[in-house]
Amino acid sequence: MSLSLHKTIAVANQKGGVAKTTTAVNLAASLAMAKQDVLLIDLDPQGNATMACNLDKHEVTHTACDVLLDGLSVKEAMVYVPECGITVLPGGADLTAAEVGLLDQIARETRLRIALDKVKNDFNVIIIDCPPSLSMLTINALAAADTVLIPMQCEYYALEGLSALMNSINQIKDLLNPKLEIEGILRTMYDPRSKLTQDVSADLLEHFADKVYKTIIPRNIRLAEAPSYGLPIVYYDKTSRGALAYLALATEFIRAQQKAAA
Ligand SMILES: Nc1ncnc2c1ncn2[C@@H]1O[C@H](COP(=O)(O)OP(=O)(O)OP(=O)(O)O)[C@@H](O)[C@H]1O
Numbered sequence: 135m136s137l138s139l140h141k142t143i144a145v146a147n148q149k150g151g152v153a154k155t156t157t158a159v160n161l162a163a164s165l166a167m168a169k170q171d172v173l174l175i176d177l178d179p180q181g182n183a184t185m186a187c188n189l190d191k192h193e194v195t196h197t198a199c200d201v202l203l204d205g206l207s208v209k210e211a212m213v214y215v216p217e218c219g220i221t222v223l224p225g226g227a228d229l230t231a232a233e234v235g236l237l238d239q240i241a242r243e244t245r246l247r248i249a250l251d252k253v254k255n256d257f258n259v260i261i262i263d264c265p266p267s268l269s270m271l272t273i274n275a276l277a278a279a280d281t282v283l284i285p286m287q288c289e290y291y292a293l294e295g296l297s298a299l300m301n302s303i304n305q306i307k308d309l310l311n312p313k314l315e316i317e318g319i320l321r322t323m324y325d326p327r328s329k330l331t332q333d334v335s336a337d338l339l340e341h342f343a344d345k346v347y348k349t350i351i352p353r354n355i356r357l358a359e360a361p362s363y364g365l366p367i368v369y370y371d372k373t374s375r376g377a378l379a380y381l382a383l384a385t386e387f388i389r390a391q392q393k394a395a396a
């Protein structure tokens with residue numbers, strides 16, 4: 135790509151289990167395959183993105199908590215993971231402490247943004263995997279990001295959850311981060327045989343039209359298996375439907391950046 139891209143994307147949805155982590159990890163690895171320098175930040179105390187990238191959340195030397203609370207630089211805390219082709223700022227249980235510890239700190243909402251400013255130019259894309267809440271950690275991610283990528287499952291109540299998320303995004307935009315935009319809404323774990331899925335998907339397109347990615351991520355067992363091998367899907371099974379879908383998402387993402395820059 136003949137585009138000099140430096141973009142920070144928060145992968146967020148306060149609803150649990152909608153494929154935030156699966157999307158953060160697999161979009162990161164797919165973009166790296168397309169020759170982008172990618173930093174993946176695990177901002178979730180569950181540490182799922184860390185484990186999915188072949189790192190042991192109990193063994194890593196530093197985590198995002200050290201950056202948020204103790205002022206450690208991102209450069210010191212991050213690790214390059216050759217098996218995944220990306221750099222990772224690990225996360226783990228200590229992020230729960232960060233959430234509480236941040237409350238009485240100066241610049242508590244913008245600590246991640248301040249830390250990322252120093253490495254932004256070293257990466258084409260920085261992807262932040264958020265926890266399933268609108269906590270101080272997610273606020274830090276949204277305050278640091280240029281855009282938000284929202285994975286969603288086309289199920290009952292999904293649109294209601296989405297409007298709550300949009301309200302929070304608008305608040306952050308007004309108060310902390312005026313440039314924040316929606317990168318895109320991604321339909322995940324998609325089952326085309328379900329009438330409900332089709333109906334929710336149609337509603338989504340009606341309300342959010344061009345914000346919805348054309349790429350749809352199908353339900354695919356290989357995507358669920360890959361994290362237990364510590365590998366993104368493109369390395370675990372590159373011919374699976376899940377791998378092809380995330381590669382297509384990376385292509386759609388890159389094309390959108392090229393179009394925006396043209
Ligand atoms: N397309 C898919 N097909 C099948 N399984 C999937 C798919 N996407 C994600 N999963 C599985 O669904 C579960 C939830 O996914 P994931 O952990 O990515 O969601 P999450 O939004 O990050 O969850 P949390 O809110 O707990 O952080 C995981 O077990 C994951 O492996």
Ligand SMILES: [Mg+2]
Nearest residue numbers: 154155178182
């Ligand atoms: Mg997750």
